[in-house]
Amino acid sequence: xxxxxxxxxxxxxxxxxxxxxxxxxxxxxxxxxxxxxxxxxxxxxxxxxxxxxxxxxxxxxxxxxxxxxxxxxxxxxxxxxxxxxxxxxxxxxxxxxxxxxxxxxxxxxxxxxxxxxxxxxxxxxxxxxxxxxxxxxxxxxxxxxxxxxxxxxxxxxxxxxxxxxxxxxxxxxxxxxxxxxxxxxxxxxxxxxxxxxxxxxxxxxxxxxxxxxxxxxxxxxxxxxxxxxxxxxxxxxxxxxxxxxxxxxxxxxxxxxxxxxxxxxxxxxxxxxxxxxxxxxxxxxxxxxxxxxxxxxxxxxxxxxxxxxxxxxxxxxxxxxxxxxx
Amino acid sequence: xxxxxxxxxxxxxxxxxxxxxxxxxxxxxxxxxxxxxxxxxxxxxxxxxxxxxxxxxxxxxxxxxxxxxxxxxxxxxxxxxxxxxxxxxxxxxxxxxxxxxxxxxxxxxxxxxxxxxxxxxxxxxxxxxxxxxxxxxxxxxxxxxxxxxxxxxxxxxxxxxxxxxxxxxxxxxxxxxxxxxxxxxxxxxxxxxxxxxxxxxxxxxxxxxxxxxxxxxxxxxxxxxxxxxxxxxxxxxxxxxxxxxxxxxxxxxxxxxxxxxxxxxxxxxxxxxxxxxxxxxxxxxxxxxxxxxxxxxxxxxxxxxxxxxxxxxxxxxxxxxxxxxx
DNA sequence: AGGCTGCCTGCAATCGGTTGCGTTAGGGTG
DNA sequence: CACCCTAACGCAACCGATTGCAGGCAGCCT
Numbered sequence: 001x002x003x004x005x006x007x008x009x010x011x012x013x014x015x016x017x018x019x020x021x022x023x024x025x026x027x028x029x030x031x032x033x034x035x036x037x038x039x040x041x042x043x044x045x046x047x048x049x050x051x052x053x054x055x056x057x058x059x060x061x062x063x064x065x066x067x068x069x070x071x072x073x074x075x076x077x078x079x080x081x082x083x084x085x086x087x088x089x090x091x092x093x094x095x096x097x098x099x100x101x102x103x104x105x106x107x108x109x110x111x112x113x114x115x116x117x118x119x120x121x122x123x124x125x126x127x128x129x130x131x132x133x134x135x136x137x138x139x140x141x142x143x144x145x146x147x148x149x150x151x152x153x154x155x156x157x158x159x160x161x162x163x164x165x166x167x168x169x170x171x172x173x174x175x176x177x178x179x180x181x182x183x184x185x186x187x188x189x190x191x192x193x194x195x196x197x198x199x200x201x202x203x204x205x206x207x208x209x210x211x212x213x214x215x216x217x218x219x220x221x222x223x224x225x226x227x228x229x230x231x232x233x234x235x236x237x238x239x240x241x242x243x244x245x246x247x248x249x250x251x252x253x254x255x256x257x258x259x260x261x262x263x264x265x266x267x268x269x270x271x272x273x274x275x276x277x278x279x280x281x282x283x284x285x286x287x288x289x290x291x292x293x294x295x296x297x298x299x300x301x302x303x304x305x306x307x308x309x310x311x312x313x314x315x316x317x318x319x320x321x322x323x324x325x326x
Numbered sequence: 327x328x329x330x331x332x333x334x335x336x337x338x339x340x341x342x343x344x345x346x347x348x349x350x351x352x353x354x355x356x357x358x359x360x361x362x363x364x365x366x367x368x369x370x371x372x373x374x375x376x377x378x379x380x381x382x383x384x385x386x387x388x389x390x391x392x393x394x395x396x397x398x399x400x401x402x403x404x405x406x407x408x409x410x411x412x413x414x415x416x417x418x419x420x421x422x423x424x425x426x427x428x429x430x431x432x433x434x435x436x437x438x439x440x441x442x443x444x445x446x447x448x449x450x451x452x453x454x455x456x457x458x459x460x461x462x463x464x465x466x467x468x469x470x471x472x473x474x475x476x477x478x479x480x481x482x483x484x485x486x487x488x489x490x491x492x493x494x495x496x497x498x499x500x501x502x503x504x505x506x507x508x509x510x511x512x513x514x515x516x517x518x519x520x521x522x523x524x525x526x527x528x529x530x531x532x533x534x535x536x537x538x539x540x541x542x543x544x545x546x547x548x549x550x551x552x553x554x555x556x557x558x559x560x561x562x563x564x565x566x567x568x569x570x571x572x573x574x575x576x577x578x579x580x581x582x583x584x585x586x587x588x589x590x591x592x593x594x595x596x597x598x599x600x601x602x603x604x605x606x607x608x609x610x611x612x613x614x615x616x617x618x619x620x621x622x623x624x625x626x627x628x629x630x631x632x633x634x635x636x637x638x639x640x641x642x643x644x645x646x647x648x649x650x651x652x
Numbered sequence: 653a654g655g656c657t658g659c660c661t662g663c664a665a666t667c668g669g670t671t672g673c674g675t676t677a678g679g680g681t682g
Numbered sequence: 683c684a685c686c687c688t689a690a691c692g693c694a695a696c697c698g699a700t701t702g703c704a705g706g707c708a709g710c711c712t
Contacts, residue, residue, distance in 0.1 A: 112418070
């Protein structure tokens, strides 16, 4: 059936331990023996069983990646990058989806624990207490959240938000709305704190909103009433929904209102108008998280974000024509 | 460190085999003993080591999922559904990305083989020969490709393409272009064959094209020259790119040209105009593939596709005003 | 009382590899 | 020539769990 180390040993006339060593400690075996074992193994189609190896070494060469929602366009680039980084070091990647449920998150970490060398947790929703408890069962690195004692990869969304508002200010906008995300979100707080620091801007906060296209769509009315000329949305989906909602109210983007998103997801790039947005380095975050995990270093990293200026922002209309809208 | 079956055995005063049986064959152990073992296990925080279990049982309770490109919006819903189905039956899912390279595909299957009970191959690019050889190492089910001897899940894109062209015909279009995909693609051939069967339609084939937004954008000129009033695009990305390209040429969708996509990916839903498209049941395919794998049934299934009519299709303009464009 | 049956449980081999330790052979040294 | 050293390999225990087999015990029948 499946060819084991013993088959190779028999066929090449050496002990199993020698075969084992030719794979895991080649320098300990005579060159001639090694090549013989190697060719026999090749002929038989032998491949070491990683699960069996893990039993004694304690290292599985597997990693887990847990995200809130695989189908959310924010995550796939991160998953892809994490996979590539893992693959490069000959690790395999379990991917799991919590459907935004903290309970599923904890359950998954538990279930993974024996089968992986570590897990990458993306924007975890569980409580600090639960996470600290779980950290004792399996090493992990957290993306997009601060957590004592765990390696952390942050994306500096605050800085990006600031750039976005400054960009609006630079275009001449004075009254800007922040269409915020869910209450209690770490990201939401970061964005708000940064946006409020930009001088010369009169900031209206509209929210909380669902972090989805529908959330943005639903906020259009309040944005209009607020009389702002520029908007920073919680994320690109919200921005896209908002643009559509504004369109239904007769407001055109960027002519009547400028809109900046956050994340730089694919649908935003394909949107019309193409979305000006704060690019989150999700690929870099995924890659880095995997590297930290494999190298077992506990560090806190903050990744740069940058502003990508496309077509959804422009200078505000003249005061006269602007007023006409209200 | 990590609590094993032996720890539980010692703490509850029974032999390891009894502990093992309370978990894997509960009916074989006395109720009183069972509850005692269970409570002790709970207290100690014992969780069976699946890798160790796999060694004797031969079943890992892991599945592999290999796709061409995780970041391609077509795949995430499929991955999510596959994960959910696996999770429901207490399986874990390895996810891998081949970056469209057949060699990576074969390598990944090999690497997975010892560690999974089966793998789901999505639109595999490898040769039939290679796949048939690999099928002997590990069971797999193939999505979106016919393969002798392997379980297969097909999405009936031909039927969908036919519905799309019939939809255009029903709106009054007579001259329709098929903006095709890469040469040699199974899907591309299916679409073309089906589209050609619709009576009363004069079909122009434009292509091959890259299956991307850029491919669609680049095809806009030829679409215009062909003088068609309706287009069926190879997929939604091509459709989105095409719409943008047509816009740059002064042609508006759906006023001047109707465009139908295929796949029903998120960016198409968010696009403006919202894309009329052939919905591929990717979630159902992912779910089904996993179920087939777990139940070890070899079957060929063809999933229904359906047409989702949105805003990118309309009746063609009157002949006079239409001619004005050329 | 003796024998039979069936339920629980223990024993030990096994899955595929890894690894500390012991053995052997060969070479170098005094 | 005796001695030591080292390189190369074999031996066997072990990782954490499963499972066929056998033994103990209670209950039932004759």
